[in-house]
Amino acid sequence: MSSLRHVGTSPPRPEGGDKVGGRARYIHDITVPGMLHGAIRYSDHAHARIRRIDTSRAEALPGVRAVITAFNTPEIIIGFMGDNPVLKKDKVRQFRDELAAVAAEDAETARAAAELIEVEYEPLPGVFSVEEALAEGAPLIHETDRRGKPLSSNRLPLIFGHDSGDLAAGETAAAFVAEGSFSTPLIQQSCMGTAGALAEFDSNGNLTITAKTQIPFLAQRDFTKAMASLGLKGCSVRVVVPTLGGGFGTGLDTHVYEYISILLAWRTGKPVRVLYNREQEFAYLSPRQSTESRVRQGCDKQGRLTFRSVEVVQDNGAYASWGATYPSVMLLPTTSLYRVPAVRFRSDIVYTNNTYCQAMRGYGNPEVTLGIESTLDELAELSGIDPLEIRRINCNQPGEVTPMGLKVGTCGLAECLDRAGERSAWSEKRGQGRATSRGIGISSLIHVGGGGKIYRSDGSGIILKLDDYGVVHVNYGGVEMGQGLHSAISLMVADGLGVKPSSVIVNQTDTATCPWDVGTHASRGAFMAGNAALKACAKLRARLFEWAPRVYGDLVAENIKRARRRDGDFDPGFTEELLAKLTPGQFELLDGELFPHGETGLPPLEDAPWLKVDLGRFLRAVHFPRAGGAGTVFTEEAFYEPATELPDWEKGYGNMSASYTYGCQAIEVEVDQETGQVTVLKLVSALDVGRVLNPQTLKGQVYGGIAQGLGYALYEEVKTEGGRVLNPGFTDYKLPTASEMAFPIELEFVETDDASGPFGAKGVGEPGLVPTAPAMANAIQDAIGVRIRDLPITPEKILDALAARDGA
Amino acid sequence: MNRVTFTLNGRSTVAVVDPHKRLIDLLRDTLGETGTKEGCGEGECGACTVLVDGRAVNSCLYPAPEVEGREVLTIEGLADSRGKGLSPLQQAFLDNGGTQCGFCTPGMVMAAVDLLRRNEHPTRADIQTALTGNLCRCTGYVQIFESIEAAASATNGGES
Ligand code: FES
Ligand code: FES
Numbered sequence: 001m002s003s004l005r006h007v008g009t010s011p012p013r014p015e016g017g018d019k020v021g022g023r024a025r026y027i028h029d030i031t032v033p034g035m036l037h038g039a040i041r042y043s044d045h046a047h048a049r050i051r052r053i054d055t056s057r058a059e060a061l062p063g064v065r066a067v068i069t070a071f072n073t074p075e076i077i078i079g080f081m082g083d084n085p086v087l088k089k090d091k092v093r094q095f096r097d098e099l100a101a102v103a104a105e106d107a108e109t110a111r112a113a114a115e116l117i118e119v120e121y122e123p124l125p126g127v128f129s130v131e132e133a134l135a136e137g138a139p140l141i142h143e144t145d146r147r148g149k150p151l152s153s154n155r156l157p158l159i160f161g162h163d164s165g166d167l168a169a170g171e172t173a174a175a176f177v178a179e180g181s182f183s184t185p186l187i188q189q190s191c192m193g194t195a196g197a198l199a200e201f202d203s204n205g206n207l208t209i210t211a212k213t214q215i216p217f218l219a220q221r222d223f224t225k226a227m228a229s230l231g232l233k234g235c236s237v238r239v240v241v242p243t244l245g246g247g248f249g250t251g252l253d254t255h256v257y258e259y260i261s262i263l264l265a266w267r268t269g270k271p272v273r274v275l276y277n278r279e280q281e282f283a284y285l286s287p288r289q290s291t292e293s294r295v296r297q298g299c300d301k302q303g304r305l306t307f308r309s310v311e312v313v314q315d316n317g318a319y320a321s322w323g324a325t326y327p328s329v330m331l332l333p334t335t336s337l338y339r340v341p342a343v344r345f346r347s348d349i350v351y352t353n354n355t356y357c358q359a360m361r362g363y364g365n366p367e368v369t370l371g372i373e374s375t376l377d378e379l380a381e382l383s384g385i386d387p388l389e390i391r392r393i394n395c396n397q398p399g400e401v402t403p404m405g406l407k408v409g410t411c412g413l414a415e416c417l418d419r420a421g422e423r424s425a426w427s428e429k430r431g432q433g434r435a436t437s438r439g440i441g442i443s444s445l446i447h448v449g450g451g452g453k454i455y456r457s458d459g460s461g462i463i464l465k466l467d468d469y470g471v472v473h474v475n476y477g478g479v480e481m482g483q484g485l486h487s488a489i490s491l492m493v494a495d496g497l498g499v500k501p502s503s504v505i506v507n508q509t510d511t512a513t514c515p516w517d518v519g520t521h522a523s524r525g526a527f528m529a530g531n532a533a534l535k536a537c538a539k540l541r542a543r544l545f546e547w548a549p550r551v552y553g554d555l556v557a558e559n560i561k562r563a564r565r566r567d568g569d570f571d572p573g574f575t576e577e578l579l580a581k582l583t584p585g586q587f588e589l590l591d592g593e594l595f596p597h598g599e600t601g602l603p604p605l606e607d608a609p610w611l612k613v614d615l616g617r618f619l620r621a622v623h624f625p626r627a628g629g630a631g632t633v634f635t636e637e638a639f640y641e642p643a644t645e646l647p648d649w650e651k652g653y654g655n656m657s658a659s660y661t662y663g664c665q666a667i668e669v670e671v672d673q674e675t676g677q678v679t680v681l682k683l684v685s686a687l688d689v690g691r692v693l694n695p696q697t698l699k700g701q702v703y704g705g706i707a708q709g710l711g712y713a714l715y716e717e718v719k720t721e722g723g724r725v726l727n728p729g730f731t732d733y734k735l736p737t738a739s740e741m742a743f744p745i746e747l748e749f750v751e752t753d754d755a756s757g758p759f760g761a762k763g764v765g766e767p768g769l770v771p772t773a774p775a776m777a778n779a780i781q782d783a784i785g786v787r788i789r790d791l792p793i794t795p796e797k798i799l800d801a802l803a804a805r806d807g808a
Numbered sequence: 809m810n811r812v813t814f815t816l817n818g819r820s821t822v823a824v825v826d827p828h829k830r831l832i833d834l835l836r837d838t839l840g841e842t843g844t845k846e847g848c849g850e851g852e853c854g855a856c857t858v859l860v861d862g863r864a865v866n867s868c869l870y871p872a873p874e875v876e877g878r879e880v881l882t883i884e885g886l887a888d889s890r891g892k893g894l895s896p897l898q899q900a901f902l903d904n905g906g907t908q909c910g911f912c913t914p915g916m917v918m919a920a921v922d923l924l925r926r927n928e929h930p931t932r933a934d935i936q937t938a939l940t941g942n943l944c945r946c947t948g949y950v951q952i953f954e955s956i957e958a959a960a961s962a963t964n965g966g967e968s
Binding site: 010012013015016017018019020021022023024025026028029189190191192193194243244245246247248277278279481482483484696697699700703704705706707708729730731735736737738739741742745 | 836842843844845846847848849850852853855882883884887893894898899901902903904905906907908909910911912913914917932933935936937939940941942943944945946947948949950951952953
């Protein structure tokens with residue numbers, strides 16, 4: 001590996017020019033000749049039997065090319081639980097259930113035709129909350145499992161649990177105990193670029209689908225299964241990823257609309273694109289799950305935690321996406337945020353007739369960090385220990401193994417707490433409370449920083465191909481969705497190989513050209529890509545240096561000849577025989593220039609610039625040897641699989657990541673006790689990132705995470721009634737705007753240089769939003785003496801809590 | 809169908825458009841200028857911001873036939889097409905991390921053009937007010953503010 005010349009700097013992101021220039025191509029911008037437009041007909045009921053679907057009026061509409069339903073199309077069932085038929089036949093289980101779809105010559109005709117489809121239902125009673133779903137005699141949402149075995153409950157058969165240490169002893173040892181019930185809302189990921197897919201078949205039955213996905217290879221696997229239902233077993237599926245207008249977890253599953261584009265393309269023999277508009281995205285795209293949790297923990301007189309118990313119930317909605325497995329990540333903060341000797345975790349994932357949910361950034365982590373960090377503040381109050389101090393007392397330490405078996409390598413939490421305390425003027429601001437209505441709160445976080453093993457492989461492949469001009473073309477299966485992956489890759493390849501970042505081109509993600517990657521989730525993109533790239537760079541350098549002695553002497557001789565032409569008296573100061581003696585180990589490549597290094601007897605590079613050979617020139621000389629004989633080209637691949645464990649979920653045990661990212665946020669607020677309005681005065685974030693790869697994109701990730709955390713804490717909630725989304729648009733669903741993000745934010749980065757990370761880096765994609773809501777709840781408590789345990793913390797909830805406090 | 813004649817990014821343009829179409833449809837679907845983005849279609853997100861006769865409008869709310877005789881400026885028209893084809897303001901967004909997924913970016917940049925034409929030296933608060941109608945889910949806005957400030961100080965007004 002060469003030196004850190006580019007890692008740690010902020011050149012413009014490679015794909016950024018196209019974005020600011022309006023040239024980047026999102027799924028909405030891609031059309032192909034002959035393309036048809038797809039539209040979907042959704043259910044009019046949250047729970048009902050389907051009596052009859054009449055498509056005749058839709059079929060008769062001019063411009064309509066195909067109308068599909070479960071009755072004229074092969075069955076495809078999706079979801080890792082196998083519970084979600086693409087087109088519903090027997091019954092609908094949520095308002096967004098897909099009954100039929102249309103392909104038409106233009107989008108308006110497709111939409112109009114979808115509306116002309118007549119459906120007769122036999123309505124069934126629905127369940128719209130976890131309580132209703134688990135009540136005795138509740139209607140079953142799924143009567144059978146995927147194998148047809150009758151089910152007796154709306155509980156998903158997914159067990160995530162944990163028991164470690166002696167909980168009873170922990171209770172006994174506790175001098176203080178805090179306990180509370182917390183709830184977190186359904187929220188929309190709200191990618192500014194809405195969802196869509198474009199499917200097309202070639203004459204051999206091979207499918208190409210351009211899809212807004214974060215998991216091109218798992219999607220390829222899912223779609224390949226679907227091909228068998230279409231009689232296309234053995235045909236290939238190619239997944240191409242366009243520029244993504246945000247991801248945030250929405251691309252971690254394959255979606256019904258994607259299969260519908262495939263079915264319509266298959267039926268019509270034409271390319272078919274299905275797009276969501278904003279209203280559809282709110283109503284028909286899976287949001288983040290809502291949860292209810294009960295958190296109880298205790299500490300001794302010195303503030304040391306003695307036990308913790310977390311129980312979570314999540315409203316999964318009608319079908320299971322990977323998002324059903326949020327508890328897999330809830331285990332992290334539950335078992336491993338601070339040192340706790342005895343831990344218990346239970347989770348219940350429940351089907352309801354609400355919209356089904358999926359992944360979102362943080363994936364279960366903010367849901368339980370809220371309760372853990374809120375009750376920790378209560379323990380601080382009970383024990384009379386300052387909240388920052390109680391966090392220091394229980395702080396995780398480098399090298400520890402947590403109750404979940406997480407091997408914490410580096411851990412910068414202590415330093416993060418120190419820096420956040422300092423930058424936020426904690427000791428001066430804390431506890432001013434009631435008199436000023438101002439307060440300050442803090443919350444820490446842990447998240448996976450070295451991938452997250454939730455699948456049999458957590459690996460990533462990469463291919464580096466050098467062209468004849470010294471440009472490195474990178475084929476990587478992970479997805480750039482705005483987070484800065486391509487920037488990170490270009491910097492790491494530049495330093496890993498020894499070229500300039502501008503000579504690194506990261507190609508479009510495409511399953512046909514990129515090697516397998518499990519997906520861009522779990523904050524793993526840059527960590528995996530970097531580790532894979534460094535392996536490939538090492539191979540590439542070894543091969544380049546192996547070839548170097550064969551042509552290098554001639555190339556330098558040409559340099560010298562050229563210098564002589566300019567200056568007749570030119571004397572290189574060494575004999576050319578020295579060049580012929582160079583061995584592969586005596587070469588170095590830096591910023592695209594090849595030169596000898598070490599004990600070669602040659603003059604130092606500063607005095608002898610003619611020793612430098614441009615990489616492109618070298619590559620051409622090797623490719624087309626002057627002396628005749630066979631030349632070569634340089635392409636290397638590598639596959640990186642971190643040494644991690646797929647946890648035993650029932651026991652909640654296993655070292656799922658190669659490193660862990662720790663950090664904290666301190667928030668200062670002012671609360672208007674008349675209106676309940678919260679104004680953020682300042683936010684300080686401190687994060688152990690291992691190593692800063694690109695300061696600018698890193699800051700961008702954290703700022704963006706904080707804005708999402710702010711929305712989660714104060715504003716955002718998808719409201720539903722009887723399973724119907726009531727606020728499907730930005731008018732009634734409040735995202736933080738530029739006006740809400742008007743407070744000063746200070747970012748601190750702690751570099752712990754983790755041995756597992758590329759250049760020491762850890763994953764940082766998700767942490768930004770994890771501690772914001774609990775820090776906010778803690779700050780509000782400090783300001784006005786009331787604790788809100790129910791997100792979002794709206795002015796109404798604050799006023800109600802104040803009224804309750806004063807009435808009591 | 810209506811025939812509309814207008815100036816698009818400095819070029820005189822004639823198009824035939826359904827009278828109930830919106831300006832964004834005219835730009836994206838009829839003329840293939842896909843730089844302008846649709847984030848909501850209801851005037852809430854600003855992704856579709858373009859300038860009509862020098863004023864920022866949401867092209868998703870603007871009836872296409874109304875551009876008759878007017879001048880429309882979109883993200884594609886900010887810089888000439890030579891070289892990298894970025895205006896100083898676009899370059900400032902690129903250099904200062906003002907774009908992540910990029911979907912809000914054309915609208916953000918156009919809103920910033922509008923602001924900087926009205927106010928050569930905006931304060932942070934001016935920028936925040938001017939961008940309140942432009943949603944971004946990725947950046948948390950901070951580096952967008954910094955981009956606009958950099959453009960304003962570098963070019964003494966930062967006009968496109
Ligand atoms: S698309 Fe026009 S304001 Fe959102
Ligand atoms: S950069 Fe993604 S929405 Fe603004």
